[in-house]
Amino acid sequence: MYSSIIFLERSRIFQNNVHHSLTFLRHMGGGPRTFPGGLNKWQWKRLHEKQAREKEKRLLDQEKQLYQARVRSEIRSKIATPDSSKHEQNTNSPNYKPLSPKEHIKALADRFMKEGAEDLWNEADGPIHSPSPQEIARIESTHNPINLRRVVSDQNRVASNQVSEVSSGFSNNQLKPRNYSSFVNLGNQNGLLKARHYSVRTSRFTYRKNDSSSSEDDDTDEDEAFLMTKRKGEDLRGSRLSLIGSSDAEGSGDDDEGKGNGKKMMMSSAALGKYDIKKTKRIPLKFLEEEDDLSLHVQAIRNEFHKRRMAEKDIGVGDDDSILSPKRFDECNVSPLTIKALTLAGYVQMTKVQDATISACLEGKDALVKAKTGTGKSAAFLLPAIETVLKASASNERKRVPPICVLIVCPTRELASQIAAEANVLLKYHEGIGVQTLVGGTRFKVDQKRLETEPCHIIIATPGRLLDHIENKSGFSARLMGLKMLILDEADHLLDLGFRKDMEKIVDCLPRQRQSLLFSATLPKEVRRVSQLVLKRDHEYINTVGLGPETHDKVNQSYMIAPHEQHFQIVHHLLKQHIAQTPNYKVIVFCTTAMMTSLMFSLFREMKLNVREIHSRKPQLYRSRVSEEFKEAKQLILITSDVSARGMNYPDVSLVIQVGVPVDREQYINRLGRTGREGKGGEGILLIAPWEQYFLDEVKDLPLLESSSPHLDPDMKVKIEKSMEKVDPSVKEAAYHAWLGYYNSVRETGRDKTTLVELGKGFSNSIGLQKVPALFRKTALKMGLKDIPGIRVRK
């Protein structure tokens, strides 16, 4: 059908051209030697050529205008029409295939039979892109339509200011855009072309021309008028192209709309053929050229549309407390087997972050996603990951060793296991898709054997072990060459200085043709910048946190300031109090380092509290066992270091206590995020020493309330001291070293070494050490503490 349209079109233009050429030759041959206006034959020839060029340009301009009008009316009608089902049906139909920019430009080039017609369609016209049904639905859901009229009139104001310098004879209103009513999609044959009916309303233009006192209210009314026109346009389905207004008569003769799309294209051309005359009647061309109104308007609408989308993503979908979106999983484009697994796992509705990201991820775009802790980011990236595997598996069926399709990198071993477990839940009904983890603390050889013998489409890895495999096993690197998707969970942490080098090396070994998704609850500015290492330039930034705090409203946050030596007793007091008030208590206490964690655990175990510990100094098997236990547990206290700060999904944690300053604001937020998950309530307490107060500045925008230090029972103080005496001295010494190392590395405290060593001495005393433990010479040198008074160096 498309080729027959082009053929008819070409033959029509060919006939015209032949006719023109013959006339011209007649003129050049035996015709008169002088031409009207006293022009000689060359001047006459050049005049004709110029006119022909101008006409072609006008035709193309007109085509552009109609196209832009279609985009505008499509956006306009979809924004404001609550009943969009007709459009949805069209665009969702299996035959629906919008013209790509290239196809559209080629169609134009063909139409005008002119090589290089693409050049006339310049960059400023932007990509030819109609909003997808998802975009339209998203806009509708805001109930806050863009005031297109205002955008256009704002744009006009700018344009008219420019034009008024050229012409004082035209008012601003004359430069307001003509209203173009909606197009009607008549379906699509062979998926190549959609015949469209355009209805161009010029009467409104005339009205505005006369009404110099148009107001914002007027604008709104006009939007409604547009909608009505749109509906009319739909009712006119199948009617001929008509230019309503002064000059639609030229379309006559093409009113045989029932004869198929090819005929309609002819009609459209015929109508356009005369359009330059009509346009001249309404606005002199020279002003049109200076004004270039439609492209400016369309650009302005696009900009506004884009801004709204971004703002919408910023505030999240809706602003109520619930983390769930109204959209269900079965409404998004994922495999029915995955939906079945989701239903079995109790996931029916998407969370807001899932709603905001899944469609973009499924479209194959790179994305940087920021969403609060515990709002379902894992499923938001796992679902697109599974779809990617399904798509790739079809083409990899015959390969002996199938490539690894998806690589998920996360900072801790526990998190890798947790993501793998969730992936397996979602893959329950997808047989043959393998998920493997590559994490430290396990035997390298075991990993290797597993990789060779078991299916592995998705790898979930921590950076160190992953790099080991990449650098030491060429077979592994080769399998990564088929990678389709890279996901970084806790992306800000992975791109932080600690991991960045490893991440750079890893990314260097991955194919460039891949989709990359970065997820995090916190994204400091510098990390956003570094994210360019991984993401394509045109990636989507999806922020469901918005401009408010990155923490949950339902989590009460407070801070307490007390001397270091009181910290153990205060934590004990807080735990006891919480246990008394919360029958199903589940508490996480974060300490600054692994050895501090070990010390606090040892002390509270001595004091018969129901405690467990997780930190990097524990064997992996132990860590995994405790992690699983804490997931299932009620009435348990987990003393931990930052290995549990990010991503770990321990359900129903009722209280998070942070003892000592966290490394940064992001770590504070992520630690706090272990409570108040899935939209539930929770409580967070930060306990710091007076000299750690500088940290409060970093979190001053978060709703942290000061809480006074509790009254401490002197008897309890004695009990704690007694329990502390029973703790292994080596644990205490290691805790002191770790304490010194940690605060030495904190920028704010590490600068003044003398004060730091003084404070360290106080800490050493508070944990019952008679003498400040000595440092290895090498360590003291490295820390810059060797000659600081109060530091003991081992002989």
Ligand SMILES: Nc1ncnc2c1ncn2[C@@H]1O[C@H](COP(=O)(O)OP(=O)(O)OP(=O)(O)O)[C@@H](O)[C@H]1O
């Ligand atoms: N659509 C859903 N419906 C119900 N529960 C869900 C849904 N999506 C995720 N969850 C649950 O929400 C909890 C938190 O999910 P997840 O661990 O993915 O959060 P997160 O945003 O990655 O958190 P963090 O920032 O701490 O890593 C999990 O228990 C998960 O099972």
